[in-house]
Amino acid sequence: MIRFDRVAKRYPPGVDALSEVSFEVAEREMVLVGGHSGAGKSTLLKLVAAIEQATSGAVLVGGQNLSGLSRAALPFLRRRIGMVFQDQKLLFDRNAFQNVMLPLSIAGFPPREAAQRVRAALDKVGLGKREKALPVMLSGGEQQRLAIARAVVGRPGLLLADEPTAHLDAETANDVARIFHDFHQVGVTMLIATYAHELFPAARRLHLDHGRLRT
Amino acid sequence: MxxxxxxxxxxxxxxxxxxxxxxxxxxxxxxxxxxxxxxxxxxxxxxxxxxxxxxxxSAAPQISVFMSVNADRATATEVGSRLGGAAGVKQARFVPREETLARMKANPGLREAIEVLPGNPFPDAFVVSVTDERPESMERLAAEYRRWDGVAHVQLDSAWVxxxxxxxxxxxxxxxxxxxxxxxxxxxxxxxxxxxxxxxxxxxxxxxxxxxxxxxxxxxxxxxxxxxxxxxxxxxxxxxxxxxxxxxxxxxxxxxxxxxxxxxxxxxxxxxxxxxxxxxxxxxxxxxxxxxxxxxxxx
Known part of the structure; x- marks a missing residue:
């Protein structure tokens, strides 16, 4: 599903975020990316979602080389990937339902079918009764679950999550991890950047150290 | 779609x-x-x-040329032939004073007033339509006609239009x-x-x-x-x-x-x-x- 081949990412003025990174993630696999703060975890996820471009090496997602991806093809790649961001990126002027609806509107789903899917996704993360709530009215854990619902509502084959359990108390973090496990069970490939690998005991672990993979 | x-x-x-x-x-x-x-x-x-x-x-502009009341028919005929042969004139229609008098008498209000007047108070006239209808060239023609013998008054119709x-x-x-x-x-x-x-x-x-x-x-x-x-x-x-x-x-x-x-x-x-x-x-x-x-x- 994902293949990195000697990937390097250098930010101006010459900071190497990633160097010589090579790995593969098979379909339906759950992989954790660990490492200290600033080790390059977020950068790695951004390369997969083509938010950043590799300075050298090849990033392949679903067999597609991202360096050759045209600007016009980019949105269609992103629609196949669910993303949970470190800062969640919820829209605070839209309620829970509308936030989760956004990816389906973008993809042009028929409204009725889309609404059913949104409700199913909200139910799945335990927010079925909060669909009218604005994000500010939700707790930190609920906001994180809302972000997950938005990431999975389009039924992506690949889910990327950047520190999904950071800033959450232990119990809420467990809830969130359980939700991820459930999605993994139904066949979603997962790449999760996290310190909290104990929450995902079944997952394979990659470890980044100053932009290099340690095995 | x-x-x-x-x-x-x-x-x-x-x-x-x-x-x-x-x-x-x-x-x-x-x-x-x-x-x-x-x-x-x-x-x-x-x-x-x-x-x-x-x-x-009507915006079709015309020049009315009025002869002097004292001018005889021969003078009018001469002016008529000059107009007919002049450059820039499309058509010059002669309106004899008798015709004008008859037309005015047809108006009951004017009839009495006209009848107390001695003789025919109306002059012979020409209604001239021109080929070049721009105001400045019409003004030039009008100025030329004014200088002719026997012509008392030249009026640019529809100038205001x-x-x-x-x-x-x-x-x-x-x-x-x-x-x-x-x-x-x-x-x-x-x-x-x-x-x-x-x-x-x-x-x-x-x-x-x-x-x-x-x-x-x-x-x-x-x-x-x-x-x-x-x-x-x-x-x-x-x-x-x-x-x-x-x-x-x-x-x-x-x-x-x-x-x-x-x-x-x-x-x-x-x-x-x-x-x-x-x-x-x-x-x-x-x-x-x-x-x-x-x-x-x-x-």
């Missing part, structure tokens, strides 16, 4: 909601645009009415100029408003991009925002112009009556109204597009 329609509907609804979210701001913007557009629209309304006035009056037409031509240019200037103003207003909108909705633009929105999906609500503002301004301009028409109708009819004209001021025609709305919406679209081209990448 269905998805495309769906996207357009969603974008229009979103733009409409955003306008309603700040009703006072939106109203003031629409008023500003409307008042700006009302000036050229009102000018067009007045022009259309003035043109309707000139259309009703020509003057009015020239004024209308000037008015049309003024309306065009005004329209161009205020249209540029409208583009500038929409440009700024859409820029502010882009700043306000920065988070949404970023998130949509990350969720796989195409560029046109992101641009669409902002385009609709500009178009709706422009259209709203167009509607305001139409209302202002129509209200002004009704308001001015009675005083202008009174004024026209003093000049023995009947004039009922008409509002903008359906064609002009449609044009006004199309131009207003189009300029809003243009302003929004320029703003997106300039600012979207920096969001």
């Amino acid at each position: 269905k998805v495309w329609l769906l996207h357009h509907r969603d974008a229009a609804v979103l733009a409409w909601r955003r306008l309603l979210a700040v009703p006072l701001n939106s109203l003031l913007f629409v008023l500003a645009i409307g008042v700006a557009l009302a000036l050229p629209a009102g000018g067009q309304m007045l022009l259309a009415n003035a043109r309707q006035l000139t259309d009703r009056v 020509r003057r009015l037409e020239a004024l209308i031509g000037l008015g049309r240019n003024a309306v065009l100029l005004l329209g161009a200037l205020l249209g540029a103003g409208l583009i500038a207003i929409c440009f700024s408003i859409v820029r502010m909108q882009l700043l306000v909705h920065r988070a949404e633009i970023e998130v949509s991009d990350l969720l796989g929105a195409t560029e046109s999906f992101v641009r669409r609500p902002f385009i609709y925002h500009g178009v709706l503002l422009g259209l709203g301004g167009g509607v305001v301009a139409w209302i202002v112009t129509t209200a002004a028409t009704l308001w001015l109708r009675a005083p202008i009819a009174d004024l026209a009556k003093l000049y023995e004209l009947t004039l009922s001021l008409q509002p903008l025609s359906a064609m002009d109204s449609a044009l006004l709305l199309a131009v207003a919406g189009g300029l809003g679209w243009l302003g929004a597009n320029i703003s997106l081209g300039r600012h979207l990448d920096s969001c």
Whole structure:
């Protein structure tokens, strides 16, 4: 599903975020990316979602080389990937339902079918009764679950999550991890950047150290 | 195709909601645009009415050449043949004084007055139509005829119609100029408003991009925002112009009556109204597009 081949990412003025990174993630696999703060975890996820471009090496997602991806093809790649961001990126002027609806509107789903899917996704993360709530009215854990619902509502084959359990108390973090496990069970490939690998005991672990993979 | 329609509907609804979210701001913007557009629209309304006035009056200009009352028929015949052979004359029709007298006597009011007068008070006359109908060349011909022997008076008919037409031509240019200037103003207003909108909705633009929105999906609500503002301004301009028409109708009819004209001021025609709305919406679209081209990448 994902293949990195000697990937390097250098930010101006010459900071190497990633160097010589090579790995593969098979379909339906759950992989954790660990490492200290600033080790390059977020950068790695951004390369997969083509938010950043590799300075050298090849990033392949679903067999597609991202360096050759045209600007016009980019949105269609992103629609196949669910993303949970470190800062969640919820829209605070839209309620829970509308936030989760956004990816389906973008993809042009028929409204009725889309609404059913949104409700199913909200139910799945335990927010079925909060669909009218604005994000500010939700707790930190609920906001994180809302972000997950938005990431999975389009039924992506690949889910990327950047520190999904950071800033959450232990119990809420467990809830969130359980939700991820459930999605993994139904066949979603997962790449999760996290310190909290104990929450995902079944997952394979990659470890980044100053932009290099340690095995 | 269905998805495309769906996207357009969603974008229009979103733009409409955003306008309603700040009703006072939106109203003031629409008023500003409307008042700006009302000036050229009102000018067009007045022009259309003035043109309707000139259309009703024959605009084919003629020169009337009146002989001196004392001039004999031989002199008149000579003037007639000179006119017939002169350059620039299309046709010179001779109106003998007897014919004029008979025509005037046919009017019962004038009949008695004419009968107390000794002899025929009317002179022989010619009605000359010319090939070159420009006012300045007609003036030149008239000046030439005035110098001829036996000619007492030369009058340019319909000269005032020509003057009015020239004024209308000037008015049309003024309306065009005004329209161009205020249209540029409208583009500038929409440009700024859409820029502010882009700043306000920065988070949404970023998130949509990350969720796989195409560029046109992101641009669409902002385009609709500009178009709706422009259209709203167009509607305001139409209302202002129509209200002004009704308001001015009675005083202008009174004024026209003093000049023995009947004039009922008409509002903008359906064609002009449609044009006004199309131009207003189009300029809003243009302003929004320029703003997106300039600012979207920096969001």
